[in-house]
Amino acid sequence: MSRVVAERQDVIATLAETFREHGYDGTSLSLITEKTGLGKGSLYHFFPGGKEEMAEAVLGDIAAWFRTHIFDALRNAEDPAEALEAMFTGVDTYFRQGRRLCLMGVIAASGAHDRFARELNGYFSDWRADLAATLERAGTPEAECSALAEEIVGGIQGALILARSLDDPGAFGRVLSRLQARSLMASAQ
Amino acid sequence: MSRVVAERQDVIATLAETFREHGYDGTSLSLITEKTGLGKGSLYHFFPGGKEEMAEAVLGDIAAWFRTHIFDALRNAEDPAEALEAMFTGVDTYFRQGRRLCLMGVIAASGAHDRFARELNGYFSDWRADLAATLERAGTPEAECSALAEEIVGGIQGALILARSLDDPGAFGRVLSRLQARSLMASAQ
DNA sequence: TCAAGTGTTTACCGATTGGTACAATGACAT
DNA sequence: ATGTCATTGTACCAATCGGTAAACACTTGA
Numbered sequence: 001m002s003r004v005v006a007e008r009q010d011v012i013a014t015l016a017e018t019f020r021e022h023g024y025d026g027t028s029l030s031l032i033t034e035k036t037g038l039g040k041g042s043l044y045h046f047f048p049g050g051k052e053e054m055a056e057a058v059l060g061d062i063a064a065w066f067r068t069h070i071f072d073a074l075r076n077a078e079d080p081a082e083a084l085e086a087m088f089t090g091v092d093t094y095f096r097q098g099r100r101l102c103l104m105g106v107i108a109a110s111g112a113h114d115r116f117a118r119e120l121n122g123y124f125s126d127w128r129a130d131l132a133a134t135l136e137r138a139g140t141p142e143a144e145c146s147a148l149a150e151e152i153v154g155g156i157q158g159a160l161i162l163a164r165s166l167d168d169p170g171a172f173g174r175v176l177s178r179l180q181a182r183s184l185m186a187s188a189q
Numbered sequence: 190m191s192r193v194v195a196e197r198q199d200v201i202a203t204l205a206e207t208f209r210e211h212g213y214d215g216t217s218l219s220l221i222t223e224k225t226g227l228g229k230g231s232l233y234h235f236f237p238g239g240k241e242e243m244a245e246a247v248l249g250d251i252a253a254w255f256r257t258h259i260f261d262a263l264r265n266a267e268d269p270a271e272a273l274e275a276m277f278t279g280v281d282t283y284f285r286q287g288r289r290l291c292l293m294g295v296i297a298a299s300g301a302h303d304r305f306a307r308e309l310n311g312y313f314s315d316w317r318a319d320l321a322a323t324l325e326r327a328g329t330p331e332a333e334c335s336a337l338a339e340e341i342v343g344g345i346q347g348a349l350i351l352a353r354s355l356d357d358p359g360a361f362g363r364v365l366s367r368l369q370a371r372s373l374m375a376s377a378q
Numbered sequence: 379t380c381a382a383g384t385g386t387t388t389a390c391c392g393a394t395t396g397g398t399a400c401a402a403t404g405a406c407a408t
Numbered sequence: 409a410t411g412t413c414a415t416t417g418t419a420c421c422a423a424t425c426g427g428t429a430a431a432c433a434c435t436t437g438a
Contacts, residue, residue, distance in 0.1 A: 025214035026300030029396060041416045050397065101298060108354045109290060109298040111215030120354040128355075147363055150351065154364050155340065158347025162339065165297045165309040166317075174336055175343050218426060229427080230386050239427065
């Protein structure tokens with residue numbers, strides 16, 4: 001039983017990397033079969049809904065990870081400034097210093113975006129809301145919080161695309177530090 | 190002769206919107222046939238290299254547009270501050286107030302990114318370089334220019350993805366104004 | 379008038395797509 | 409030992425994929 005769950009988690013992790021690298025439409029079942037080592041029989045046993053259900057599972061998994069590791073940490077932190085710092089380092093690690101794309105962004109920029117609109121909307125609006133609240137707790141002027149949160153969440157997505165396009169992962173870290181510095185400046189006002 | 194060129198330009202414009210909306214892998218030849226009203230024969234007459242050549246033509250067209258309307262305007266402007274303002278309003282118009290994605294970003298976030306790596310790299314590095322130079326001419330501290338340009342170019346991409354994901358085009362304009370304000374602040378120092 | 383492009387239509391190609399059906403296998407509790 | 413049920417391999421499906429071939433019409437300059 002527990003082994004089954006663990007294997008399913010492994011499959012989801014492999015699916016995530018495959019979708020990240022090839023996009024939703026670029027990920028064929030044969031590619032999934034190759035990457036996961038699972039035949040169609042197994043795949044459709046775990047995900048009766050086929051490719052769409054696989055992507056949903058992956059997006060759900062990612063959303064859960066961010067919820068527990070980033071969003072909850074922002075909301076529950078005693079020291080909001082500390083939580084902000086943890087968010088930036090956590091994000092830098094998660095996206096492998098700019099070498100890994102965000103699957104939410106990948107889907108949003110693909111033709112499949114309307115099929116997963118709910119997941120995308122939830123992810124980004126949760127992040128924006130929790131970040132804005134934490135910025136305010138950290139002392140950022142109230143009028144500034146929402147816009148700054150929007151700028152940071154969007155900036156992270158853009159930095160990932162920029163890093164990949166320029167073939168320069170370092171660009172991600174540079175933009176990230178600037179965004180972090182801005183959140184510090186705002187809360188020091 | 191001139192009509193042929195005009196028609197080809199129309200086809201490229203339709204191709205661009207189709208790729209933007211459906212991504213590279215999500216754009217099939219039958220979809221292209223439907224959107225352009227051209228059969229395969231005509232399509233392969235104009236673009237013997239098939240889908241890849243169509244995308245290349247579109248990317249080339251977009252790069253040329255930005256070169257003449259944005260990059261050159263930045264470089265040749267007498268008043269750099271004015272050129273910066275023109276860039277932000279031009280970008281806002283081009284991306285239809287956040288309702289239109291950037292095809293360069295769409296390709297970068299897709300599995301086809303390595304096939305068009307040269308185009309992507311050229312677009313983003315040109316933009317970054319010309320923007321950085323203009324920021325410096327506008328009085329931005331030298332050490333700040335390159336990083337700020339990077340932040341702005343990336344920020345625009347991220348804002349487009351954010352706007353689409355939140356189904357809130359206005360988010361694009363809000364981020365854009367903040368980026369513009371920042372470029373003004375930096376050059377006022 | 380006629381040859382030479384320039385476009386377009388239509389039929390077709392093998393390969394691959396996402397998905398289904400089902401028999402075989404395996405582990406495991408009774 | 410046996411029945412149950414989760415898991416898997418294989419064969420198969422119609423539809424669509426990107427691309428090719430060749431006959432066809434239209435314009436145009438000589």
